[in-house]
Amino acid sequence: MAAVRVEAVLAAAEEQEAEKRRSITVEKELELEYDLGNLLAVDRNPPPAAALRGAGPRREALLQALARDNTQLLVSRLWELPAERAGGAGGPLVAQLPEPTFRLPREKPPPKPRPPTRWEQFARLKGIRRKKKTSLVWDEQAKEWRRRWGYRRAGGDPSRAWLAEVPAGADPEEDQFARLRREKRERVARNELNRLRNLARAHRAGSAVPAAPLHPTGHQDRDELRRVARVARVSTASLGRFQPRLPKESAEPPSRNSGKKRRFEPLLGNLAAERSRQLELLRDMGSKKPVLDITRAVNKQLRQEEAEAAAANKGKKQSKRGKRGRRQQRPGRSGKKSGARRQPQQKKAAGGGTGAGRRKKA
Amino acid sequence: MDALDRVVKPKTKRAKRFLEKREPKLNENTKNAMLIKGGNANLTVTEVLKDIYAVKKPFAVLYKRKNITRPFEDQTTLEFFSKKSDCSLFLFGSHNKKRPNNLIIGRMFDYHVLDMIELGVEKFVSLKDIKNSKCPEGTKPMLIFAGDVFDVNEEYRRLKSLLIDFFRGPTVPSIRLAGLEYVLHFTAVDGKIYMRSYKVLLKKSGCKIPRIELEEMGPSLDLVMRRTHLASDDLYKLSLKQPKGLKPKKKKNISHDVLGTTYGRIHMQKQDLSKLQTRKMKGLKKRPAEKSAEDGVATPKKSKSAR
Numbered sequence: 001m002a003a004v005r006v007e008a009v010l011a012a013a014e015e016q017e018a019e020k021r022r023s024i025t026v027e028k029e030l031e032l033e034y035d036l037g038n039l040l041a042v043d044r045n046p047p048p049a050a051a052l053r054g055a056g057p058r059r060e061a062l063l064q065a066l067a068r069d070n071t072q073l074l075v076s077r078l079w080e081l082p083a084e085r086a087g088g089a090g091g092p093l094v095a096q097l098p099e100p101t102f103r104l105p106r107e108k109p110p111p112k113p114r115p116p117t118r119w120e121q122f123a124r125l126k127g128i129r130r131k132k133k134t135s136l137v138w139d140e141q142a143k144e145w146r147r148r149w150g151y152r153r154a155g156g157d158p159s160r161a162w163l164a165e166v167p168a169g170a171d172p173e174e175d176q177f178a179r180l181r182r183e184k185r186e187r188v189a190r191n192e193l194n195r196l197r198n199l200a201r202a203h204r205a206g207s208a209v210p211a212a213p214l215h216p217t218g219h220q221d222r223d224e225l226r227r228v229a230r231v232a233r234v235s236t237a238s239l240g241r242f243q244p245r246l247p248k249e250s251a252e253p254p255s256r257n258s259g260k261k262r263r264f265e266p267l268l269g270n271l272a273a274e275r276s277r278q279l280e281l282l283r284d285m286g287s288k289k290p291v292l293d294i295t296r297a298v299n300k301q302l303r304q305e306e307a308e309a310a311a312a313n314k315g316k317k318q319s320k321r322g323k324r325g326r327r328q329q330r331p332g333r334s335g336k337k338s339g340a341r342r343q344p345q346q347k348k349a350a351g352g353g354t355g356a357g358r359r360k361k362a
Numbered sequence: 363m364d365a366l367d368r369v370v371k372p373k374t375k376r377a378k379r380f381l382e383k384r385e386p387k388l389n390e391n392t393k394n395a396m397l398i399k400g401g402n403a404n405l406t407v408t409e410v411l412k413d414i415y416a417v418k419k420p421f422a423v424l425y426k427r428k429n430i431t432r433p434f435e436d437q438t439t440l441e442f443f444s445k446k447s448d449c450s451l452f453l454f455g456s457h458n459k460k461r462p463n464n465l466i467i468g469r470m471f472d473y474h475v476l477d478m479i480e481l482g483v484e485k486f487v488s489l490k491d492i493k494n495s496k497c498p499e500g501t502k503p504m505l506i507f508a509g510d511v512f513d514v515n516e517e518y519r520r521l522k523s524l525l526i527d528f529f530r531g532p533t534v535p536s537i538r539l540a541g542l543e544y545v546l547h548f549t550a551v552d553g554k555i556y557m558r559s560y561k562v563l564l565k566k567s568g569c570k571i572p573r574i575e576l577e578e579m580g581p582s583l584d585l586v587m588r589r590t591h592l593a594s595d596d597l598y599k600l601s602l603k604q605p606k607g608l609k610p611k612k613k614k615n616i617s618h619d620v621l622g623t624t625y626g627r628i629h630m631q632k633q634d635l636s637k638l639q640t641r642k643m644k645g646l647k648k649r650p651a652e653k654s655a656e657d658g659v660a661t662p663k664k665s666k667s668a669r
Contacts, residue, residue, distance in 0.1 A: 020568025038530055039542075042522075043508040052551045063558055064576055067547040070506045071562060072574040079539060079571045092538045104527050105601035107393055107450040108386035108472050114367060199367060 024076060026069045034077050037100030041074040115205045117198040125310050384448050388607050392532040393469075395422040396449040398440075400456030401430035406463050407455035409488050413581040414453060416489060417559075419499050421531065423447050433466050434591060437475045445473045451528050461588060467524055471593075471601040478591040479521050484554070485584040494579050497543040497561055502531040504542060504562075509550035517590050518550060540564065545576070555585040 033042040047066060052059050083095040116124065123129075136145040137154040146154040164176035200219075220228070229249070234240040284291050365372055365381040372378040383391065395418055397411045415424040431439040433454050440452060450473075454466040461482065468478035489496065505526055512522045529546055542562055549556045559580030564572035593601070615627040 017569075023567045023573045024569070024571050037533070038526065039502060039504040039537075040526060041504070041506045042512065043506065044510050044513060045508070046510050047508055047549055047551050049551050052549075052556075060578075063547070063549060063556055064560070064578065066508060066549065067506065067545065067558060067560055068574060068576045070508060070547065071504065071545050071560070071576060074504055074506065074545075075542060075562070075564075075574055076571050078537075078542065083539060086536075086538075092540060094536050095539050096536050097534060100533060102523075102526060103602055104523060104530075105469070105471055105476060105598065106604070107390050107470070109600075110388065110603070110605035111364075111386045196369065199369065202367070 024072060026072050032073055035100055035102045036078060037098050038102055040102060041070055043070050115202050125307055388605055392421050393451050394449040395451035395453060395528060396443055396447055397422060397424045398452060398454045399428045400454060401428055402457050403428060403455050404457040406483060406486055407457055410483060410486055411453065411455050413489050423449060433478060434589060440475060441473055444470050469524060469527055476593045476601055477520055477524060479524060480588040481585040482588050483583055484586055487582045489580055492578060494577055496579055501544045503529055504545040505529060506545060506547045511550045520592050557583040557585060
C-alpha cells in the first residue's frame, strides 16, 4: 500500500512537471540545427506550403506561429548554456556563448609575415638580440628623468647646441654647424633609402615580379642596369654581333654561355697560357709553404658553421653566448689548427685531381 | 604590409591607428555594410535601405546621394566605395520597369566583389508602419532560417550565408539572457523568401526556461530571387580559409575516454626503488644486529673463498 502511494505521488509529480514544461515544449519532425555562437537556428522541416500560399493575414499568423516555435527552441537552448551573474549577486544573468561554428568567408585574406630585412638576416646569423632599453634616461644637466628621444630629450635640444668642437684632423675654416646639419640630413636620407630598399625587396619576394623590367624606371641599381643593357644589346637581328659598345662598357665579346652551364676551354687554343698554367701548378705543388691563407680559411669555415647553426636554430631560442661562446663550447672543431687542417687537404686533393686530368688531356 | 611598412609612413598616431584598423588581421573586425541608392531608386527601396540601416547601426553606412551604376555590369564603383569606407557588405537599391524594387545584396573579399544576389521586394512593411515598441539599437539579433530549400539549392545556400553574414553583428563571448529581444525569421516557400522581424517577450513559465511570445516589430519583406553573381568555388574556398593562428592549441598529455573520463600523463625521472618511502610497519623494521649482519655478509664470502 505504501508502495502504491509512493508511485502515485511520483506519477503526480511527473505530471506536474510535464504540465509546467508543456508551455515551452515544441513538437518538430526534424530537429533544428543550432549555432549558438551566432545565435542561429536552421529549421529543415518543409513549411506548410499550401497554407502559406493563401491570403495575407492568415499567412502572417502562420508565419508568426512558426517563428514562435522556432524561437522557443532556440531560446531554450540558449538558456541551457552555462550562465552566471555578472557583477555580483544582483547583476544580470549572462551566458557564455561557444565559438561560432558556421563558416563565413573572411573580409580580407590572412596577413602574410614579411621577409626579414638585411639587418635582421645579419643579426640572426650573428646571434645579435635586441637590447631592451629603458624608456627614460637620467639627464645629469637637467637633473631629472627625460625621454630617450623626442620632445625634451635627455641630451638637450640639438638645435640649440651652442658649441661644436672642431675634430682633430679637420679643416679649421670649415663650418662645423653646417657639417653637423649636413651629416644629419645624409643619415636621414640613407635610412630612408634603406627602408625603401627593404620594402622593395620584400614586395618583390612576395609577388615574384620579374627581376628587371626592361624599360627605365629611374630606380634601378647598377647590376640591374648592366643586365638590362646586355639584354638590349643582344636583342638585335644579328644577336648583338655588330652592335657598337657603350663608352664605359668592357670590351670583351659576350661569351656564348653566360648562363649557368659549365664552360670548357678549347683544346688547342692558347699554348702559352697552358704552359704557364702547368708550370705554376708544379711550382705550387713543389713549394714547402702552404698556398692557403690559414686565417681566411678558418674564418670562412666558422662563418659557414654559424650560418648552419643559425638556420638550424631558427625557431628555437638563440644561444646567449654568441659567436665567442659557441667557439669555446666546441673544443674539437673550433680550433684554428683543426680548421686549417681540413682546408689544405681538400684544396690539395682538388688541385691534384684536376691537374692529373689536364695532363691526360694534353 | 602593416602601417610602418608603407612607402609613405603615417606621420601621426591617429593616422597609424586608422591604417591599423583597416589592415588584414588574424581576428577580423565586425563587417560593415554600405547601403547605396541607385540612379532611379523609388520610395519603397529608399525606405527599405533606411530600415536596414536602423537595424544594422552602428555597423552600416547609408549613402545619401544616388549613384548611377549597374553592379552586375561594372563592379569598380562598388569596389572603390568599399575601399574608401572599409565596408565588406553592401546593399544596393534601384528601380526600373524591368526589375521593380530591386535590391542587390553582396559581400566583398579583399575589396573585390565575392558574391552578389539580386532580390526583388514584393511587399514591404516598414518600421514606421507598425506601431509597436521597438528594441534598442545595436541588439544582436537571433537568426532563424526555415525551409529545406535553404540547404538543397546552391543559390539559396549562398543567400543564407550572405544573410547570416549581413545581419550577424559583432561576435561576442557572452550574452545577457534577458537581452535576447530581437529575432529575424526567414522562411523560404514557393520560390519566395519571407523575412519577418519580431520582438521577443519572455514570459514566466513553470520552470527556469521562459515561454516566448512574439510581437511583430521591424521591417518585414517578401523577397523573390532574381539574378545571382556567385564567386567561383576556389575563390570561395580561398575566402573561407582561416589562418593557423586561430586554431585552439591542443593541450598535450591529456586524453579523453569515451565514457567522459579525462586521462593525464605525467613523465617522471628514474626512481631509486630502494629509497622509496613505503608504509612504516614496525615489525619489519631492521634491528641494528641485522643491519651489521647484512654488511658482513659480503665480506665473509670473500674470506671463505680465500680459505
